[in-house]
Amino acid sequence: MKRVPTGRGDWIVLLGTADGLANPKRNHAALLARLDGKTILLDAGQPCSQTLKRLGIGLDELDGIVITHTHTDHVGGLPMLLQSAWLEGRQRALPIWLPPQAIRPLRIWLRACYLFSSRLGFVVRWLPIRGPIRIGTVRICAIRNSHLDETRARFGKRYPDVGYDAFSLVVESRHSRFAYSSDIGAVADLEPLCRKPLGLLITELAHIEAGELGEFLRTRPIGRVVLTHVGRGQRGRVPGAIRAHDGDIIDLRYHKRIVPA
């Protein structure tokens, strides 16, 4: 894996592009963005802390983490990341935004890992996703999607204490605007992300069909479409879209892959 660019400018790295199943060549969902000088992790699928190290990114550099939903492949790397930050001596606070009802059970999980808040040496700010997220001059709009609606319908009554909210993100910096669908439930979930022109759309392709996605994208004002979380059963093509690989770095000013996998 190549090291990330050292100069100024906005870019993202796809740390993990797998489809929810263990895969020898793909890590689980995580994406690192460097925007307006801020370093932001979107989702924390394992082994994100190790992958950041391979890229030459220190855990102390993280200015914030946003978890779109708490399926294991999107949050499984978080305890190890917090443990690593503690052992490396991080001191500054770390804000983590996530679906509101997920905060309590996630903190219980961390206690089971002996990652007590008084032990970490830095403050974790647990912030429920409610309205726009601001990290410096970066603005992240979290839009609820239907990814977990079916799970809520099946299990919500029996397990009411966990959240069933899942979010897609529109991320705006001074010079770029991109969207990350994370996991969705239907192509219609992309509609609110694409109302204004996007330089880049990173969308999953596991819970939707390629043909339907291609049709949806045909008339949308999007500079570049990158497919991640592509289900292994997907056979269809999405015209004009490129498939993501772990370690891909995308320059957001030009929306092009600057380090081919």
Ligand SMILES: [Zn+2]
């Ligand atoms: Zn999911």
